[in-house]
Amino acid sequence: MDFAWxxxxxxxxxxxxxxxxxxxxxxxxxxxxxxxxxxxxxxxSYVPEGEGGLGxxxxxxxxxxxxxxxxxxDNGFSLAVNGQMWAVQEPVLTFGSEYQKQKYLRPMCKGxxxxxxxxxxPDAGSDAFSLKTVAVAQDGGYLLNGKKIFIGLGPVCDVALxxxxxxxxxxxxxxxxxLVDASSDGFTASPPNKKMGLxxxxxxxxxxxxxxxxxxxxxxxxxxxxxxxxxxxxWERSFIFTSHVGAMERQLDACIEFAKSRKQFGQPIGQFxxxxxxxxDMRIRLETARLxxxxxxxxxxxxxxSPMDSALTKVHLSEAFLDSSLDSTKIHGxxxxxxxxxxxxxxxxxxxxxxxxxxxxxxxxxxxxxxxV
Numbered sequence: 001m002d003f004a005w006x007x008x009x010x011x012x013x014x015x016x017x018x019x020x021x022x023x024x025x026x027x028x029x030x031x032x033x034x035x036x037x038x039x040x041x042x043x044x045s046y047v048p049e050g051e052g053g054l055g056x057x058x059x060x061x062x063x064x065x066x067x068x069x070x071x072x073x074d075n076g077f078s079l080a081v082n083g084q085m086w087a088v089q090e091p092v093l094t095f096g097s098e099y100q101k102q103k104y105l106r107p108m109c110k111g112x113x114x115x116x117x118x119x120x121x122p123d124a125g126s127d128a129f130s131l132k133t134v135a136v137a138q139d140g141g142y143l144l145n146g147k148k149i150f151i152g153l154g155p156v157c158d159v160a161l162x163x164x165x166x167x168x169x170x171x172x173x174x175x176x177x178x179l180v181d182a183s184s185d186g187f188t189a190s191p192p193n194k195k196m197g198l199x200x201x202x203x204x205x206x207x208x209x210x211x212x213x214x215x216x217x218x219x220x221x222x223x224x225x226x227x228x229x230x231x232x233x234x235w236e237r238s239f240i241f242t243s244h245v246g247a248m249e250r251q252l253d254a255c256i257e258f259a260k261s262r263k264q265f266g267q268p269i270g271q272f273x274x275x276x277x278x279x280x281d282m283r284i285r286l287e288t289a290r291l292x293x294x295x296x297x298x299x300x301x302x303x304x305x306s307p308m309d310s311a312l313t314k315v316h317l318s319e320a321f322l323d324s325s326l327d328s329t330k331i332h333g334x335x336x337x338x339x340x341x342x343x344x345x346x347x348x349x350x351x352x353x354x355x356x357x358x359x360x361x362x363x364x365x366x367x368x369x370x371x372x373v
Contacts, residue, residue, distance in 0.1 A: 003294045009063050016042065016064045017071030017246070025073025027199040027345070029080065029156050037081055038111020042068060046085075047093060052106030062242050062297040066290075069246025073342075075349040076200030078243035083152045083201065084108060086235040088115035088161050091228050092179070095220040104159055104179055116157035117236075118148040118180075118206055119229060129172035129226065133208065135164040141214040142166070144178065148206040152356075155192045155204040158182050161232075162208070163225050175225030179217045186211040197348030234307055237314035237357050238296040244321045244353070245293055248286045251328045251346060255279055258332060269331075278327040285320035292316050308370045311363040318353030318360060325350040 005013075019040050023033045037043050046061040047053025056064075065082065072078045092105045107113040124130040133146025144164050154160070160180045167174030180187060186209040192202035220228055259270030259279060269275045292313045299306050325347040329336035336343040354360045 001295060001298045003059075003291075003298075005063060009060055012060065012064045013067030016040075016067035020068045020071030020078070021073075023072065023074070023077070025342075027074050027076060029077065029153075029200055029202050031156075033077065034114060035111040038109065042081060043085060043089070043111055044109025047089065047105065047109050051093060051101055052109045058297045058300040059294060062239065062293060065239075065242040066246040066249070066293075069243025070249045071246070072243060074200035075244060075247055075346065076198035078200075078247075079198055079240065079349075080114075080153055080201035082240050082242055083117065083236070084115050086239045087117035087232050088159075090235045091161065091177070091219065091232045094231060095177075095224070095228055096179075097216070099216055100179060100219065108159075113158040114153050114156055116151050116153040116160040116206070117232065118151050118154065118160045118162045120148060120150050122147065122149055129175060131163060131165060131175065133162070133164040134168065135166045135176060135178065135213070137166070138212065141212055142178065142218070144180065144208045144211045144213055146208050148208075150193070150203055150356075151206050152201050152203050154206045155189050155202045157189065157206075160187075160206060161219065162206075163229060164208075166222050170223065172226045173223055175229070176222050177219040177225045177228045178213045179219055180208070180211060180213055181217075184211045184213070196351055197345065198352055230307075233358065234305065234310045235300070237310040237363070238300070239293070240357050241289075241314070241317035241321065241353060242293060244350070245286070245289050245317060247346060247349075248282070248289060248321055248324050251324055252279070252282050252286055254343075255282060255328050255331045258335075275331055278331055282324045282327055285324050289317050289320045308367065311358075311366045311370075314357060315360045315363045315367075318350070321353060322347075322350040 041054050044053035045056045045064060046058050049055040069078045089105060089108050092100055096105060108115050121131050123132060135142040135144050146164060159182060162178045162180045163175055164178060165174050166176040182189060188207045190204040193204050256279060259275055260268050262269045296309050296313045299309060329343055329347050332343045335341040
């Protein structure tokens, strides 16, 4: 593994950070910003040129997305970018037909469509395959009925990757995946849920009431839902926090600057060991997060699957961002607590990371299982 970046790679990361800075920090989803991400080449970076992307390696793409996170003032929006790339575009790229790639993948890469990944249900959270949504075969397609909750980009999506049971008697082996147009009759998306943070990635409920989905919109064969879901989750857990590693870079730089300029008791607060130790810990977390993230990207570039690495990366990056956000808040004191300074927003944004994409408790169970415990 060689993580020595070329001048071109570092320039791309720098340009991504500068581009992110032009999007502002409105902390709300913007169609204009989404389209701009497509024009910049962010969304389709690692997708092959023949499929509508730019054909970069996963490592190059991850390096660029770290830069995007460093420059982006909205952790929710950067999360939405990564969410679509790894949980929606990737399974369409891997399992999709030419028709599906033309209709959905290419427009998503260009920022013309927003895609949601719809698995979670009221009774199917960590136990994902306890789903109640069903797809009943009809002439030329399926009728879908069910309810999905806490769906990232659900309130604004143009297409949703929906998992539904085509054969309930087979349990998880009877689950299939469908690309469902949000404009379909019977498809209803709620307004965004109110939540603690990550406002730039609106989440809400999707209800399916006798939604007809053409057979050509089924992703993969019937019963392949478990394979598609596990594939998408391995990519999502590996890379959903990519831009948050960039946010950790931004946090560290801001804390160093504040620790040098803020004086108390006649000296910069960075001279106090309690402050300098926190800054050192932030650097340690950042460095280990980078290494785990880039290793996960290297594995994907080698076309290697690793559920263990994806679980380890998800747990470490989410907890590193949370811990560093808390340290940043402490270092800034009163300024860290009051919203007008923008410091505490990272803490609110980071809290969700230990829950979504499979709670960290579940990830630890998976890690232990893979270790043979």
